[in-house]
Amino acid sequence: MKEHDLNYSTEDNEKGYEKIERYNPLKIERIASHYAEILADLGEDPTREGLLKTPERVAKSLQFLTHGYDIKPEEILRSAMFKEEYSQMVVVKDIEVYSMCEHHLLPFFGKAHIAYIPNGHIVGLSKIPRVVEAYSRRLQVQERLTNEIRDCIQKTLAPLGVAVVIECRHLCMSMRGIQKQNSVTTTSAFTGAFANERTRSEFLKLITASLD
Template identity: 60%
Template sequence: MTLSIRPDVNSAAQVVSSLSTQQLPTVTETEMLQAVRTLLIGLGENPEREGLKDTPKRVVKALQFLTKGYHESLDELLNGAVFTEDANEMVLVRDIDIFSSCEHHILPIIGRAHIAYIPDGKVIGLSKIARICEMYTRRLQVQERLTLQIADALQGLLKPQGVAVVIEATHMCMVMRGVQKPGSWTVTSAMRGVFAEDARTRKEFMNLVRHNTNFHS
């Protein structure tokens, strides 16, 4: 099969140049399975033993799922769920569980995203905010880029008064290896429009993110 990286589309109507798409060499699933077998042998394991016989197949299937965001686009994701509304107050979806993979070690990034925007005539289905988040997390990522991609996608789609994204995550590459610091959290933010320009709006967002409501577990 041919693997290609989908361009990051910031607007459902935006046309990106062909230079934005990188065409990768053709790789068959058999070659992918063999690559995992070779890796197991390199680690000193026997890929023919009972517990590892199906491991190459499972690893390939898992990695395809964890990177399925490369083969999704905002157009497909939205499916027309942008609506005209007079709303002009903050819309916040917080505590969105996220699972991504660090592009340096292909180890898990686990955390939560808090995403807000202030409409300017257009709103988006709430579930689509979580789906946009998931599309970008299902790629090999660094947290800084992930945060910016989500913010820029919403800004491009809705042209709102502003967008705010905060991601809090723990990186298994810092927990399981390297400095081995469990309990450490990385926090990144991206502010667009009024969230970047107006300190009071930004403060309101941060207060809502921190606030524990009675119905929140």
């Protein structure tokens, strides 16, 4: 059975790239059936009014939260690459990150700060947050997420260097487990010119600077 669009929204239709929310009815049905059993195992009555549609809602929610599996981040970048003789640092900071911890299926969220130094090509600025979105909307660990974003930009644009810093709060740490409410996890990944301490320090200075 083909995948049908039960819910459809488009943000961009630029050079063949568009963002779509898709819900596969067969997957929705299978996931929902499991969640009805889970609710019963938790001691709830999945047939009571407040929970009747919960399994379906959860199934749709999970499909949306993991829709990054259906996106090819390299294609996002290639859809807006331009030849340009600009060789200074390009920084996009404070990109919102929402992802799901693959260990507990609980959210982690925060911000990503990304820079690259062009080497003949630049990319449309909106495409960098879209790459973050593509990888974060999967079951993840923050360390892998950081590396995947770095590697995608490096491989596709072939810049002189890439820098990625991600800062997130993890609900698996604040809601359960150690239950530390204010802890923030920071990960970083660098390539090329950012291995140089001076370049890396410039990047870190830029992402902590205020425009006020």
